[in-house]
Amino acid sequence: MINLQPYADPAYFILLLGTLLPAMIGLYFGKRLRTYEALWTVAFLVLTFGGVKWHQGVALLGYVIFQLLLIMGYQRYRRKGNRTGVFVVVVVLSILPLVAVKVAPVLASHRLSLLGFLGISYLTFKTVQVLMELRDGTLTEVGIVAFLRFLLFFPTVSSGPIDRFRRFQADEQRVLDRATYLSLVDHGIQLLFKGLVYKFILGYLFGTLWLPRIAHAALVSRHAFYGTGLSWHLIAYMYVYSMYLFFDFAGYSAIAIGVSYLLGIKTPDNFRAPFAAHNIKEFWNRWHMSLSFWFRDFIFMRLTFFLMKKRLIKNRIRVSQVAYLANFLIMGFWHGVTWYYIVYGLFHATAIILNDYWLRYKKAHPQLITHSAVTEGVGIFITFNTVCFSFLIFSGFLNTLWFH
Incomplete structure (x- = not known):
């Protein structure tokens, strides 16, 4: 059986777009062919997770x-009660498979x-979001078919963007x-072409052509600067890796969103000129937005509310600082249980x-710093270099450079 890697080669796009035509023709005439879309999704899941990757297919199933059992069980319980303990147990159970997969390399556990x-x-x-919104009451009923359509919407299965159930369902049920x-x-076609240029041209230049050469040069010169490994090659690696990370991921996201648009689903944007951000908070409102907004809404805001409600910390500034630390520490662990992800x-x-x-400080002393093109440029410059340095940490290359 042939295995497909999502958005990886021209053959994939030909097969994807060719098989989408019936669904697109249906939408053109004002009708969503739900049965066809379901069969199309199953077929592509089999092609992606079948063959030599059959174990992934079994794991997915x-x-x-x-x-699904957790969602339906909690939904049924929610009609009768609303104990916090039950909700916490259900959420923990929901994230348990992901936690097991993340700690498997640390424990060297093949089974996990x-x-x-x-x-x-x-x-x-997606699942945790649905559970939390059922808890809040913003979702009152989630049908089995509706949940499966949302969870397994194929254009975004492998790497997002992360949609919200109510937004997705509104698009899915709307007659255009x-x-x-x-x-x-x-x-959607514009996004597809943008994504192809980003991922397969710019991402290829930065990630395949330039990055390995610069990495090799940095490793060769690792004894520069009194044995610290710091060199101009390392600085070049920092910038080239940052560009590769952006163009590869932003390109993939643009393609996934473009395919979603062809299916009449306005999957939310994931990147909005992140390197033009004036400060680090604005950066996270522009970079991998569906993830950062998910963390903001379901970790940062809820932890902030919990700390204030329980009056565990009285100072509001300290509350937000603790919530930031928890939010980004969890994000670091989500990427992987390694020192460089946690430090990131x-x-x-x-x-x-x-x-x-x-x-x-600026708000309290408005007379000291006036807004101008110069201060705006300085803010963008500092933010860009701060982010690039964080991506150097994230890349794990320092681990290779210093410890191998």
């Missing part, structure tokens, strides 16, 4: 059944690693008029806390 499959993180974020759908198709998370938490101090 077991995972979906497990999460068998639970993993491409996209487990993003499916977990022809002009509106053609506008979506036009925008703590680095961004520290940067945002320092940025908040600076913003409060």
Whole structure:
């Protein structure tokens, strides 16, 4: 059996877009072919997780059944009670497969690693979101078919963006008029071409052609600067890796969103000129937005509310600082249980806390710093270099440079 890697080669796009035509024709005539879309999704899941990756397919199937049982069970319980303890247990159970997969490399556990499959993180974020909104009452009823359509929406299965259930369902159930759908198709095609240029041209230049050469040069010169490994090659690696990370991921996201548009689903944007951000907080409102907003809404805000409600910390500034630390520490662990991912998370938490101090200082002393093109440029420059340095940490290259 042929295995497909999502958005990895021209053959994939030909097969993807060719098989989408019936669904697109249906939408053009104002009708969503739900049965065809369901069969199309199943077929692509089999092609992606079948063959030599059959173990991932089994893991995905077991995972979906497990999460579906949790959602349906909690929904049924929610009609009768609302105990916090039950909710916490259900959420912990929901994230348990993801935690097991993340700690598997640390424990060198082959059995735990068998639970993993491409996209487990993003499916977990979707499930936890639904559970939390059921708890809040913003969702009152989630049908089995509706949940499966949302969870397994194929364009975004492997790497997002992370949609919200109510927003997705509104698009999925809406009957589009022809002009509106053609506008979506036009925008979707533009996103597809943008994503192809980002991922397969710019991402290839930075990631395949330049990055390995610069990494080799940095390793060769690792004894520069009195044995610290610091060299101009390392600085070049920092910038080139940052560009590769952006163009590869932003390109993938643009392609996934473009395909979603062809299906009449306005999947939210994931990147909005992040390197033009004036400060680190604004950066996180522009970079991997669906993830950062998910963390903001379901970790940062809820932890802030909990700390204030329980009056565990009285100072509001300290509350936000603790919430930032927890938020980004969890984000670091989500990427992987290694020192550089954890330091990456703590680095961004520290940067945002320092940025908040600076913003409060500017607000208290407006006469000291006036807004101008120069100060705006300085802010963008500092933010860009701060982010690039954090990506150097994130890359794990320092681990290779210093410890191998």
